[in-house]
Amino acid sequence: MINFTKMHGLGNDFVVIDAIGQDINLTAEQVHFIADRHFGVGCDQLLLVERPVRENADFKYRIFNADGGEVAQCGNGARCFARFVREKKLTAKDEVTVDTNAGQLLLRFIDGGLITVNMGVPKHAPEQIPLLMKDEAVQYSLEYDGGIVSFSALSMGNPHAVIQVEDVVSAPLETVGPWLEKHPVFSERVNVGFMQVVNRQRIKLRVYERGAAETLACGSGACAAVVAGIEQGLLDSNVSVGLPGGDLLIEWAGRGQPVFMSGPAVSVYEGQIRI
Numbered sequence: 001m002i003n004f005t006k007m008h009g010l011g012n013d014f015v016v017i018d019a020i021g022q023d024i025n026l027t028a029e030q031v032h033f034i035a036d037r038h039f040g041v042g043c044d045q046l047l048l049v050e051r052p053v054r055e056n057a058d059f060k061y062r063i064f065n066a067d068g069g070e071v072a073q074c075g076n077g078a079r080c081f082a083r084f085v086r087e088k089k090l091t092a093k094d095e096v097t098v099d100t101n102a103g104q105l106l107l108r109f110i111d112g113g114l115i116t117v118n119m120g121v122p123k124h125a126p127e128q129i130p131l132l133m134k135d136e137a138v139q140y141s142l143e144y145d146g147g148i149v150s151f152s153a154l155s156m157g158n159p160h161a162v163i164q165v166e167d168v169v170s171a172p173l174e175t176v177g178p179w180l181e182k183h184p185v186f187s188e189r190v191n192v193g194f195m196q197v198v199n200r201q202r203i204k205l206r207v208y209e210r211g212a213a214e215t216l217a218c219g220s221g222a223c224a225a226v227v228a229g230i231e232q233g234l235l236d237s238n239v240s241v242g243l244p245g246g247d248l249l250i251e252w253a254g255r256g257q258p259v260f261m262s263g264p265a266v267s268v269y270e271g272q273i274r275i
């Protein structure tokens with residue numbers, strides 16, 4: 001039996017497991033089973049809280065998509081991780097440093113129960129995304145169904161493509177999302193965001209996530225969309241992002257600077273699952 005906490009960040013839901021107090025070693029099949037909404041608990045991502053790797057960190061946390069694959073970055077997951085370690089009394093700190101497979105993150109509890117995460121510096125070079133294109137560009141284009149799909153691409157510690165649309169509601173998320181997620185130019189697949197610019201301080205966003213399909217919110221996707229919008233001269237440096245599950249605040253001062261993401265994290269219930 002494994003003890004877990006069910007959590008969410010704006011409806012992007014997680015099974016969070018304390019792998020410090022429990023001896024946990026999950027296969028991809030076991031993660032997939034736990035994430036299954038019919039046969040398991042159900043979640044978009046599973047998070048494992050572990051002891052830190054480096055001396056200056058408080059914890060390490062690992063992220064697995066619902067399909068069982070391990071990934072390096074998860075914005076909503078980072079906030080839920082912070083809420084989890086506080087609620088479980090694993091720390092009393094207001095600022096938590098955590099090792100991830102994408103490097104170190106700094107998380108801070110702020111007013112109103114929100115959490116701000118320093119999500120690190122976005123990377124634009126094709127080989128860092130990774131994107132199999134020769135030269136870096138603000139927009140890339142691929143042929144799709146007799147037309148052209150144009151997108152921005154960058155890494156927030158995980159790969160993102162951002163497509164600007166007139167209206168997120170009618171965006172071709174169900175068709176273009178899975179097509180671009182698995183397109184061979186993205187050798188590690190990609191998260192696909194559909195961004196509607198409302199004004200210079202506000203966008204709406206839906207994300208077709210790698211390994212999880214559409215989620216109600218994607219924190220790293222929100223960061224990627226704002227960075228892409230700023231790079232195109234469409235957005236200011238502080239932007240509220242309206243996702244199907246609610247709003248995130250994203251701040252980016254430009255190239256070479258880290259992205260800050262603020263939003264909520266909620267515990268829903270605790271349980272045990274037999275694997």
Ligand SMILES: N[C@@H](CCC[C@H](N)C(=O)O)C(=O)O
Nearest residue numbers: 074075076158210218219220
């Ligand atoms: N929902 C997450 C992102 C989770 C990982 C992503 N699907 C990937 O494969 O990179 C977020 O809030 O950032």
